[in-house]
Amino acid sequence: MLQIKNVQVSLNKKNILDKIDLSIKKxxxxxxMGQNGAGKSTLxxxxxxxxxxxxxxxxxxxxQNLLKLDPQQRAALGIFLSFQQILEIPxxxxxxxxxxxxxxxxxxxxxxxxxxxxxxxRMVILNFxxxxxxxxxxxxxxxxxxxxxxxxxxxxxxxxxxxxxEIDSGLDIDAIQVVASAVNFLxxxxxxxxxxxxxxxxxxxxxxxxxxxxxxxxxxxKTGTASLVTEIEKKGFTNFLKA
Amino acid sequence: xxxxxxxxxxxxxSDKFGFSxxxxxxxxxxxxxxxxxxxDISTSKNEPTWMREFRQQSLQVFRKMKLPSWGPSLxxxxxxxxxxxxxxxxxxxxxxxxxxDEIKETFDRLGVPQAEKEFLAGVKAQYNSEVAYSxxxxxxxxQGVIFCSMEEALQKHSDLFKEYFSKLVPAADNKFAALxxxxxxxxxxxxxxxxxxVKRPLQSYFRINAAxxxxxxxxxxxxxxxxxxxxxxxxTAPVYSEYSLHAAVVEVFVKKNARFRYTTIQxxxxxxxxxxTKRAKVFKDGVMEWIDGNLGAKTTMKYPSCFLVEEGAYGxxxxxxxxxSKQIQDTGAKMMHLAKNTSSQIIAKSVSLDGGQSNxxxxxxxxxxxxxxxSKVECDALILDKDSATCTYPDMKISGENAIVEHEASVSxxxxxxxxxxxxxxxxxxxxxxxxxxxxxxxxxxELPLEYAVExxxxxxxxxxxxxx
Numbered sequence: 107m108l109q110i111k112n113v114q115v116s117l118n119k120k121n122i123l124d125k126i127d128l129s130i131k132k133x134x135x136x137x138x139m140g141q142n143g144a145g146k147s148t149l150x151x152x153x154x155x156x157x158x159x160x161x162x163x164x165x166x167x168x169x170q171n172l173l174k175l176d177p178q179q180r181a182a183l184g185i186f187l188s189f190q191q192i193l194e195i196p197x198x199x200x201x202x203x204x205x206x207x208x209x210x211x212x213x214x215x216x217x218x219x220x221x222x223x224x225x226x227x228r229m230v231i232l233n234f235x236x237x238x239x240x241x242x243x244x245x246x247x248x249x250x251x252x253x254x255x256x257x258x259x260x261x262x263x264x265x266x267x268x269x270x271x272e273i274d275s276g277l278d279i280d281a282i283q284v285v286a287s288a289v290n291f292l293x294x295x296x297x298x299x300x301x302x303x304x305x306x307x308x309x310x311x312x313x314x315x316x317x318x319x320x321x322x323x324x325x326x327x328k329t330g331t332a333s334l335v336t337e338i339e340k341k342g343f344t345n346f347l348k349a
Numbered sequence: 350x351x352x353x354x355x356x357x358x359x360x361x362x363s364d365k366f367g368f369s370x371x372x373x374x375x376x377x378x379x380x381x382x383x384x385x386x387x388x389d390i391s392t393s394k395n396e397p398t399w400m401r402e403f404r405q406q407s408l409q410v411f412r413k414m415k416l417p418s419w420g421p422s423l424x425x426x427x428x429x430x431x432x433x434x435x436x437x438x439x440x441x442x443x444x445x446x447x448x449x450d451e452i453k454e455t456f457d458r459l460g461v462p463q464a465e466k467e468f469l470a471g472v473k474a475q476y477n478s479e480v481a482y483s484x485x486x487x488x489x490x491x492q493g494v495i496f497c498s499m500e501e502a503l504q505k506h507s508d509l510f511k512e513y514f515s516k517l518v519p520a521a522d523n524k525f526a527a528l529x530x531x532x533x534x535x536x537x538x539x540x541x542x543x544x545x546x547v548k549r550p551l552q553s554y555f556r557i558n559a560a561x562x563x564x565x566x567x568x569x570x571x572x573x574x575x576x577x578x579x580x581x582x583x584x585t586a587p588v589y590s591e592y593s594l595h596a597a598v599v600e601v602f603v604k605k606n607a608r609f610r611y612t613t614i615q616x617x618x619x620x621x622x623x624x625x626t627k628r629a630k631v632f633k634d635g636v637m638e639w640i641d642g643n644l645g646a647k648t649t650m651k652y653p654s655c656f657l658v659e660e661g662a663y664g665x666x667x668x669x670x671x672x673x674s675k676q677i678q679d680t681g682a683k684m685m686h687l688a689k690n691t692s693s694q695i696i697a698k699s700v701s702l703d704g705g706q707s708n709x710x711x712x713x714x715x716x717x718x719x720x721x722x723x724s725k726v727e728c729d730a731l732i733l734d735k736d737s738a739t740c741t742y743p744d745m746k747i748s749g750e751n752a753i754v755e756h757e758a759s760v761s762x763x764x765x766x767x768x769x770x771x772x773x774x775x776x777x778x779x780x781x782x783x784x785x786x787x788x789x790x791x792x793x794x795x796e797l798p799l800e801y802a803v804e805x806x807x808x809x810x811x812x813x814x815x816x817x818x
Contacts, residue, residue, distance in 0.1 A: 154769075154773050155769075155773070156769055157765065157769065158765075176772065176778075177769055177772040177773045178772040178773075178775060178776060178777050178778070180773070181772070181773055181774060181775035182775055186773075186774075187773055189770060191766075193764075193766060193767050193770045195767065195770075195771075195784070195785070195788055196788055196789075196791070197787065197788030197789060197790070197791030197792065198784050198785075198787070198788040198791075203784070206776065206780070206784075207774055207775060207776075210774075210775040210776060210780075211775055242788070242791075259774060263774065263775065
């Protein structure tokens with residue numbers, strides 16, 4: 107599904123990621139962990155096509171070379187990235203916006219009534235009050251509400267590859283569980299693949315993890331199974347890296 | 350912006366808004382301005398002596414006055430090349446069936462019939478210089494509301510007309526008010542009786558359809574004590590290569606405890622000088638709201654004002670200016686606090702793109718007599734590219750005690766991060782830009798009648814398609 111081969115990423119001529127190899131198969135869930143500044147978000151944004159990064163190497167998704175596509179084209183292939191810094195867009199009504207997202211990502215048209223049902227089903231998963239539909243996108247939302255709005259957009263887009271950049275930071279355990287159930291919903295319904303960036307193991311207990319990658323100073327230094335997480339939890343990053 | 354795109358945009362614009370129907374004028378006068386032409390206008394309208402004299406005196410005032418020494422250049426206007434009066438149909442039409450097909454077609458393309466269906470309160474549509482169609486719903490008649498052309502009001506409601514006409518904007522106010530006073534033709538007259546509430550908006554459509562034709566409509570509104578009403582006017586005009594002038598005068602009287610809202614969407618084609626004097630006088634505890642959207646025209650100079658003359662009066666201005674290539678939108682508001690406990694608010698938003706320039710020019714005046722008054726001014730400018738510009742000229746003159754005056758101004762660009770955010774959700778750059786611009790002006794757009802809001806958002810979409818290369 108996703109193949110990252112020998113990727114090097116720089117920002118303003120400063121090297122951030124080097125020799126990254128990573129591949130995710132259909133339906134797999136991968137975890138990316140690492141200390142602050144290791145380059146996790148840079149990798150996520152490079153896959154999505156952030157214009158500030160200069161990327162060398164190969165990123166292949168659905169047999170297409172992503173490096174030749176702009177973010178909109180990548181999204182159209184079925185890639186989704188939840189942001190760590192979630193931007194507020196005043197004046198854009200959540201309902202109208204989600205309708206637009208649905209239109210860009212689905213061939214099948216829905217009547218307004220059916221679309222409302224489609225939304226409602228997804229908002230229930232997230233414990234989201236319908237009142238949010240009439241508000242401006244992320245405008246004046248709390249940190250937790252913004253995260254849930256990211257997940258709601260994901261549920262509307264139904265992406266093939268879900269990249270979640272610290273979606274669990276700042277969420278209480280109930281909200282984390284809700285987010286995990288949304289991810290599981292898409293895995294079940296759409297066989298979506300997941301690349302989850304996190305600092306904490308809490309969300310992992312609600313997900314079936316296939317592979318764990320450890321990123322340090324711009325390189326993937328270790329790839330393994332879920333047991334890696336337990337090891338890091340015990341030792342802490344610094345000791346883990348020394349070992 | 351790439352030239353090809355600009356061309357494409359112009360074509361699309363021309364196609365969508367710049368159509369023009371063949372002219373079929375019953376009566377029209379020669380070019381240029383003279384005592385004779387002004388007298389001919391009076392004769393054709395069968396005007397009383399006082400109005401004939403008023404026009405002639407105004408012409409003298411116009412000749413003596415100079416162009417404004419500030420603001421955008423108006424030097425290109427050649428007053429001798431303007432046709433001052435065209436009468437399009439000889440009688441006003443009372444029913445839709447009687448309206449000539451040619452005019453109907455124009456309205457069709459403007460979307461008027463839909464509005465007609467929705468707003469049964471009565472459509473006042475101005476075609477060329479005179480009101481071509483007017484249908485007043487029984488509801489308005491029953492309420493005693495007068496909503497008619499200025500010409501009809503002068504004949505049928507002469508005392509009321511004379512009591513208020515030109516009392517707020519005298520001919521000598523500025524050169525273009527003087528010109529309008531001399532050559533005015535068409536426009537609406539509205540009188541709302543005391544304690545009467547008009548629920549549906551009173552609508553009028555303005556349109557210039559003849560090259561070199563000056564349009565000098567005049568609007569006079571009296572909202573009597575305790576009454577309330579909304580007035581809506583909108584315009585989309587054909588594209589012409591010759592310079593045209595639109596110099597309107599609007600006077601609104603808001604009596605004790607009355608509320609009045611005046612909404613304008615102006616989308617003149619890119620060759621027109623749009624120089625409008627709008628003024629409201631607000632009495633005790635009265636509320637006046639101006640909502641003003643300026644999208645088109647070559648140069649717009651418009652600063653609607655509120656004279657808050659009695660205690661507790663409130664004035665508000667919400668405006669959007671949208672300046673594209675070769676356009677200058679020089680707009681703002683004036684809030685004149687002349688009595689105690691008066692308050693006002695100005696929210697001005699502007700979008701500049703493709704080399705357009707939008708300026709905010711405003712005045713908040715709090716006189717000695719206006720103790721405990723407050724005013725809030727907020728100007729937000731959005732600039733879409735490096736070729737475009739914005740300026741703010743906020744003037745404040747405050748001598749009243751305990752005045753509270755706030756002024757906030759911001760200039761922003763479309764942030765790359767926001768574009769990336771929206772594009773990563775599958776929106777094209779055009780869609781993302783449209784969304785961000787629409788979001789920026791949403792606080793004003795939400796105050797517009799629905800069909801105007803829809804039209805405005807469509808227009809922005811069209812512009813964005815052209816400007817995102």
